[in-house]
Amino acid sequence: MRPAGDTIFAVSSGRGRAGVAVVRISGPAAGAVLDQMAPPRPKPRFAAFRTVRHPATGEMLDEALALWFPAPKSETGEDMAELQVHGGHAVVQGVLAALGSIAGCRLAEPGEFARRALENGKLDLTGAEGLADLIEAETAAQRRQALRQAGGSLFRLYEGWRQRLIGAMAQLEAGIDFSDEPDVAADTLKTARAEVAALTGDIARHLDDGHRGELLREGFHVVLAGPPNAGKSSLLNALARREVAIVSDEAGTTRDVIEVRLELEGLPVIISDTAGLHAAATGKVEQEGMRRTVARARAADLVLWLIDVSAPPAAVPVGIAAKADRTLVIANKMDLLASGVLHPLPAGAIGISVLTGDGMDHLARRLTACVRARIGESEAPVLTQARHRQQLERCMAPLTSFLGSPIGEVELRAEDLRRAAHALGRLTGAVDVEDVLDQVFSRFCIGK
Numbered sequence: 409m410r411p412a413g414d415t416i417f418a419v420s421s422g423r424g425r426a427g428v429a430v431v432r433i434s435g436p437a438a439g440a441v442l443d444q445m446a447p448p449r450p451k452p453r454f455a456a457f458r459t460v461r462h463p464a465t466g467e468m469l470d471e472a473l474a475l476w477f478p479a480p481k482s483e484t485g486e487d488m489a490e491l492q493v494h495g496g497h498a499v500v501q502g503v504l505a506a507l508g509s510i511a512g513c514r515l516a517e518p519g520e521f522a523r524r525a526l527e528n529g530k531l532d533l534t535g536a537e538g539l540a541d542l543i544e545a546e547t548a549a550q551r552r553q554a555l556r557q558a559g560g561s562l563f564r565l566y567e568g569w570r571q572r573l574i575g576a577m578a579q580l581e582a583g584i585d586f587s588d589e590p591d592v593a594a595d596t597l598k599t600a601r602a603e604v605a606a607l608t609g610d611i612a613r614h615l616d617d618g619h620r621g622e623l624l625r626e627g628f629h630v631v632l633a634g635p636p637n638a639g640k641s642s643l644l645n646a647l648a649r650r651e652v653a654i655v656s657d658e659a660g661t662t663r664d665v666i667e668v669r670l671e672l673e674g675l676p677v678i679i680s681d682t683a684g685l686h687a688a689a690t691g692k693v694e695q696e697g698m699r700r701t702v703a704r705a706r707a708a709d710l711v712l713w714l715i716d717v718s719a720p721p722a723a724v725p726v727g728i729a730a731k732a733d734r735t736l737v738i739a740n741k742m743d744l745l746a747s748g749v750l751h752p753l754p755a756g757a758i759g760i761s762v763l764t765g766d767g768m769d770h771l772a773r774r775l776t777a778c779v780r781a782r783i784g785e786s787e788a789p790v791l792t793q794a795r796h797r798q799q800l801e802r803c804m805a806p807l808t809s810f811l812g813s814p815i816g817e818v819e820l821r822a823e824d825l826r827r828a829a830h831a832l833g834r835l836t837g838a839v840d841v842e843d844v845l846d847q848v849f850s851r852f853c854i855g856k
């Protein structure tokens with residue numbers, strides 16, 4: 409990361425030709441930039457119409473709306489300025505070049521605005537992650553979750569827990585102070601212990617959420633598997649409403665895994681079409697394709713096992729059957745019913761015909777219900793990333809040790825609580841987190 413004392417600037421609106429481009433400037437020289445390029449400096453937080461000029465040559469670059477946000481009431485917590493210029497390439501490049509010619513000003517790195525906001529206490533780490541998710545959100549439910557997190561829902565939860573731990577630590581200390589009054593000391597230690605037990609329960613419940621937040625953030629993985637020629641690729645195309653995968657009456661058409669992202673009632677779903685599974689695979693490519701299918705199916709959140717009603721029923725292979733609670737059996741080609749070559753449907757199978765569209769609505773409803781049951785959407789804050797889970801587990805370990813050890817060893821118990829509080833602090837960035845910052849902010853684009 410480059411020097412923090414610099415004034416940084418970047419185009420914060422989208423790339424490419426557009427009606428308007430928003431150029432943001434943050435840092436100690438932000439006010440001087442307005443004075444030099446778009447005088448006079450507007451009233452704080454009011455938009456003003458200004459002529460934008462090159463600070464050295466005086467050449468007119470554009471007419472724009474200018475805004476001035478003096479510190480600390482700005483997004484980064486520093487002095488900030490904003491120029492809303494016309495979005496043409498030459499205008500934007502001209503303004504950026506002019507900004508770059510001012511001493512102490514340079515182009516921002518990806519995520520640098522958000523990072524400064526974090527350093528100035530305008531944002532915590534989970535809020536920054538929520539912001540990055542908001543920019544990447546593809547579905548309505550993802551947007552709502554990211555917005556709640558960016559708005560501080562996780563921060564309030566985790567910081568609240570940290571404060572409770574700090575309270576329990578104070579109780580322990582008080583226990584030491586009252587060591588010459590054994591009754592009082594025993595009481596304070598008991599209070600501390602009860603508080604830690606309650607907190608441990610809260611964290612355990614939060615962790616035991618079936619990965620809802622993570623599933624919503626990353627997408628629910630559905631794998632289409634089944635014997636060759638059952639119509640898996642046809643079904644994928646029907647669900648995606650476009651020709652994504654090749655369909656043919658030749659068995660073994662699909663060799664590799666093909667993925668499509670869909671939105672089902674606002675929930676993100678990733679459907680993978682796979683190579684058909686059958687016992688007699690001989691070719692190397694075919695065997696590799698089948699190995700990939702089984703691997704995918706095992707990692708899936710839901711398997712759609714598709715069979716062809718006109719062929720002898722294919723049992724769900726052992727590797728996949730282990731996930732029976734996450735498998736829906738679908739019998740395709742029900743239109744062939746008329747030709748009378750049908751085999752009995754497995755119990756509970758959903759009958760469809762991709763060809764005629766029969767049963768497809770029913771399948772879509774069942775699929776949506778499965779996704780909704782697993783992801784749902786809760787108003788209560790949910791953890792959304794493996795980082796949160798890992799850090800909370802690091803917090804739980806010393807808490808468990810605390811509850812399982814003699815409270816009389818006050819110094820050791822206090823150390824347990826300190827370690828747990830530290831883990832929570834790393835979650836929100838309340839304690840030193842230099843090492844995780846680069847990882848979090850590398851996901852941002854320039855201008856954010």
Ligand SMILES: Nc1nc2c(ncn2[C@@H]2O[C@H](COP(=O)(O)OP(=O)(O)OP(=O)(O)O)[C@@H](O)[C@H]2O)c(=O)[nH]1
Nearest residue numbers: 636637638639640641642656660661662684762763
């Ligand atoms: N009659 C009928 N034919 C279907 C139906 N769905 C798919 N087919 C046909 O079944 C054949 C196989 O379809 P695919 O979608 O390629 O099957 P697949 O399961 O992807 O096959 P592989 O990739 O080889 O494993 C094609 O000729 C399709 O047109 C259906 O509902 N009814």
Ligand SMILES: [Mg+2]
Nearest residue numbers: 640641661662
């Ligand atoms: Mg196929």
